[in-house]
Amino acid sequence: QVQLVESGGGLVQAGGSLRLSCAASGRTFSAYAMAWFRQAPGKEREVVAAISRSGSTTYVADSVKGRFTCSRDDAKNTVTLQMNSLNVEDTAVYYCAARRGGYGIGISMSEYNYWGQGTQVTVSS
Numbered sequence: 001q002v003q004l005v006e007s008g009g010g011l012v013q014a015g016g017s018l019r020l021s022c023a024a025s026g027r028t029f030s031a032y033a034m035a036w037f038r039q040a041p042g043k044e045r046e047v048v049a050a051i052s053r054s055g056s057t058t059y060v061a062d063s064v065k066g067r068f069t070c071s072r073d074d075a076k077n078t079v080t081l082q083m084n085s086l087n088v089e090d091t092a093v094y095y096c097a098a099r100r101g102g103y104g105i106g107i108s109m110s111e112y113n114y115w116g117q118g119t120q121v122t123v124s125s
Helices: none
Strands: 002-007 012-013 017-025 032-039 046-051 059-060 070-071 078-083 092-100 121-123
Touching: 002 121, 017 032, 017 121, 032 070, 032 078, 046 070, 046 078, 059 070, 059 092
Parallel strands: 012 121
Antiparallel strands: 002 017, 017 078, 032 046, 032 092, 046 059, 070 078, 092 121
């Protein structure tokens, strides 16, 4: 079992940047594929980025492509979402998720076994 804690959210002006981190407990972090999801008010939760267990494969949603990047540091048990050129539409609660085992990346919520509590990102115009 793994516990996930997100940090780095906050209020930023449009065009600015934020760096979200997700710290995972346990000693088998490398066994988990990771992902970031977000949920805006009144909308469904959607995948933002995902990264495979090895880190060799990544995915970013079309809506954030070229602006967001996802990386992992297994030595520190962390996964990071670097968010640049933020706009108002990026305002949401961002969640870190972990999937034990499997291959490659996952972009569906149903694939992930563990979730963080979420961190709020608010982008002002």
